[in-house]
Amino acid sequence: MNSQEELELDQEEIEYFMLKYIQEQTKNGKKYVEAREIYEYLGAEMPEDLENEKIVLHPSAAKFIKEYEAKNRPYLN
Numbered sequence: 001m002n003s004q005e006e007l008e009l010d011q012e013e014i015e016y017f018m019l020k021y022i023q024e025q026t027k028n029g030k031k032y033v034e035a036r037e038i039y040e041y042l043g044a045e046m047p048e049d050l051e052n053e054k055i056v057l058h059p060s061a062a063k064f065i066k067e068y069e070a071k072n073r074p075y076l077n
Helices: 003-027 035-042 060-072
Strands: none
Touching (some): 003 035
């Protein structure tokens, strides 16, 4: 496996964690999640242009989460 493939896997995993976080927050009654919350959750530095962004979950995100868990976390199913 080359480093480019590892980076792609890392990106997919980061996307999964971001979407899963948003999904859990909206299940708990939130209508949106602020970008700041996601970056704090990931422990990452937030770009300035996202400072006041509010993020909602796209319906296709649930499909991505389900497929990612089936492929990479079968013990969750």
